[in-house]
Amino acid sequence: MLNFNYAIPTEIFFGKGRIDVLGRQAKRYGAKALLIYGGGSIRRSGLYESVTGILEENGIAFLELGGVRPNPRISKVREGVDICRAHGVELLLAVGGGSTIDTAKAIGAAVYHDGDPWEIVLDRKKIKNVLPIACIPTIAATGSEMDAIAVISNEETKQKLSTSHRGMFPKFSIMDPAYTFSVPRDQTAAGTADIMSHVFESYFSANKGAFLQDRLAEALLKTCIRYGPAALDEPDNYEARANLMWASSLAINGLLGYGKEASWSVHTIEHELSAFYDVTHGAGLAVLTPVWMEYALNADTVDKFAQYGVNVWGFGPGGDPYALARAAIEKTREFFTSALGLPGSLGELGIGDEKFGKMAERVVARKTIRGFKPLDRQDVFNIYKAAL
């Protein structure tokens, strides 16, 4: 097990009706908030009225920044920074999915940066301070409500990059699984794939001594496998939504990654898909994950894939590890495509091979993929090709 620092300062108020803590908690951080949200879903669900009502009752003045889109844009961050500076905002309250929360995090950091906000995405060392952030997530997916990471896209340069800072940990998040009852089928499926991909990125590591973390990772995978399809079948199944929601936070808050090195291969490869094609992140991950697994399968990695088959998919132990590994990868593909109904190829996402060269170039320019299965430009290109 590698050395690690554990520090997860975000407070979570989890469960039915927990919005009751919003007024008291928000007042700890300020009297002027910027309410950040996406499209119309929080208005349709009544959550907008509920939140703004509580802010008013508690004497918290607020401004609004709506219209955050999936794969959130730096232009929206700039807009938020201008509002914060003009009005002296003290608290950023993100109500929505990961894009909304990530936008809040980037605004919170960029407010304290003198240059253009994109600079703090390109170089996290430029982040010196972050406005307090609070979240009310409405989908189980990115886990952004309990981590210190923001992923932001630049529509001009076609870049999608992540940045992070300790101050980006939300101060608190209110997680009510009932808010996710109305998440559409395809988004529920993509969110489940996103959670599983976060777990895979930690699980498939070259480090072997972190036994406990591997078993925790398997716990989360089993949870997604059980409750992803259950939430599709029955969108208002509280137990399913609650388990998925808590899994989404634990998948990426650090718990699974402590004591190991993670390569974050599939995320890095997927980010270029989203940057060029604006695909749903989780759908892109679902396509790329089994292809990456097949590509990564070799003498060094086969035992880990076999272990995955035994511990997660319930295969009997023993027997040929390659057979176990291949069967586990096939189970993963089937789960994404059949049980969750996600696309199985880039073709289904409307993506051709035109830009694979440029995309592969940018993957390796951004990040050297080491560890479990090192990947160079050609490898990444091959993975895109195999995913067509």
Next chain:
Amino acid sequence: MLNFNYAIPTEIFFGKGRIDVLGRQAKRYGAKALLIYGGGSIRRSGLYESVTGILEENGIAFLELGGVRPNPRISKVREGVDICRAHGVELLLAVGGGSTIDTAKAIGAAVYHDGDPWEIVLDRKKIKNVLPIACIPTIAATGSEMDAIAVISNEETKQKLSTSHRGMFPKFSIMDPAYTFSVPRDQTAAGTADIMSHVFESYFSANKGAFLQDRLAEALLKTCIRYGPAALDEPDNYEARANLMWASSLAINGLLGYGKEASWSVHTIEHELSAFYDVTHGAGLAVLTPVWMEYALNADTVDKFAQYGVNVWGFGPGGDPYALARAAIEKTREFFTSALGLPGSLGELGIGDEKFGKMAERVVARKTIRGFKPLDRQDVFNIYKAAL
């Protein structure tokens, strides 16, 4: 899944050589520390010199409170409070096992209480504030380095009670698995039983919707089953010590209990053993746990015990749930007695039946055991009897 609040503010610096952060971290909380420890083991190991050297180099003045014993006494807490008040101590630094850490927590709370320190053990509501606490644990067992609980014994009244307060969460803990290489065989075994018992107390709950938490609990149990015996065989096996040490923290920091009700039956029953006989807590738990499991096995609980057999002990699923449950309980008993070499009966601990009536009385007077298997005075008496 029940509603819950997640808040684990303790920072952990985990791994080899992490003592390097002590000076910088300690200075955040004050310039005068009380160094609290147990017997001579930290002198023999060199840890005493290492810690005091770092405090001196960093200009942190310190006083000392040594001689904390297992099942730590309120008299030692009183002694610590007097030192803190006389010298204006700002930080409590506990170096040792759970008893040392619990003593620090109780001192930290009692310093701010005008009456006798035992009052804040009897009634946690009397705790208003707690001095900052830092820990360097030297055994994997209680998990006290990452929770907000202190268990203190009163030698006059023969009571052993727990108290807690949010301020009792240590500010930081430095966890170096190498410090546990020198833990003797019987203490390593008892520590492993203590960790497993913490997990069992959350795992065997009447709540059924917390699927994720149950899988996390199984991850910790599998870790103990693998690495407890490994640490006995090879005391300086870093991987074994590291996995046990991190399991000890996660077993009781809240992670497993969120979203469920736990009865803490076996701990409550064991506390009276320790109160009257001063037995090693983990050894008492190892004796009582399988007996409690047998007593708790009924139509309401059989499925959970069967699930435990399948998911933790690797039994094939299907078949008679009672047979699976009984086999899982027997595996638990064998693990404690054969694999860990712990006692299998109260007789082996030198305990007769003389005080069972009084002990059972006090268990139920202190706490109503509800939930998974409700227990009244007679039930507790029967469990003591069956454990003879």
